[in-house]
Amino acid sequence: MLKKFTLLLLIVGLSTAVEAQIKTPQPSPTSKLEQVVGLTDITLEYSRPGIKGRVIFGNLVPFGKVWRTGANANTKITFGDNITVAGQELKKGTYAIYTIPNKDSWDIIFYSDTNNWGNPKKWDESKVAAKATVKTEEIPFSVETFTIDINGITNNGARLEFIWEKTWVGLDFEVPTEKITSRSIDAVMNGPSANDYFQAATYYHTSGKDLNKALEWMKKATAGEDAKFWHLRRMSLIQADLGDKAGAIATAKKSLAEAEKAGNADYVKMNKESIAAWQK
Structure with a gap:
């Protein structure tokens, strides 16, 4: 018993010595x-x-x-x-x-x-x-x-x-x-970019929120002549979920054409499959 008590005191003493560091x-x-x-x-x-x-x-x-x-x-x-x-x-x-x-x-x-x-x-x-x-x-x-x-x-x-x-x-x-200030002013005054509208619409679409609002944003995202094929793809999916199969097919065909120009095989495949499904 005495040996155990002595060992315990030694351990406590060593722990205290380690913790008590001199600060200068x-x-x-x-x-x-x-x-x-x-x-x-x-x-x-x-x-x-x-x-x-x-x-x-x-x-x-x-x-x-x-x-x-x-x-x-x-x-x-x-x-x-x-x-x-x-x-x-x-x-x-x-x-x-x-x-x-x-x-x-x-x-x-x-x-x-x-x-x-x-x-x-x-x-x-x-x-x-x-x-x-x-x-x-x-x-x-x-x-x-x-x-x-x-x-x-x-x-x-x-x-x-x-x-x-x-x-x-x-x-x-x-x-x-x-x-920096001029860039910030221009960004605010010019309003959201096409990608901003795309991101917002994608969130609304994938989260099951207001699809009509998501479609409104996607129309703004794809309003220019250089609409991105992935933007058009998202817009076609929203149109399809709203029950507008004809609109979805028309938009998917635009996405398909742009994806072919860009050489993106994945989007070409996805658009062809969606068009075929929506035409049934």
């Missing part, structure tokens, strides 16, 4: 910034080292060499849409931000490989998605903790800012707000 602050705490610029979502993730009595630029961070732009894992920025930076289009996605600090300017580099701890072991120029050179400015006070921010926000762009010690660097970028 990160020397360079992580930060995450989420910002909407115009209609574009932007996320920034990076680690923030402190000065801690050191000389930073030109010493801890040497001039003329690639810097990880922070600490620890890659500093990463994610754009929800294609943006423009220094006249270069940067596709939507996630990039590592590397910089080459100099006394009077910085090179800011958007690198497509984000899986490095610090600088890549081997720099690959083909992974440089965009690069810009911007002038540095001296600020009249010292910023202890490395900071990246997004400021100067307008509907069409913003400024990516890097601040540490007495150095400030800003890089302007543009977002496609006008293009």
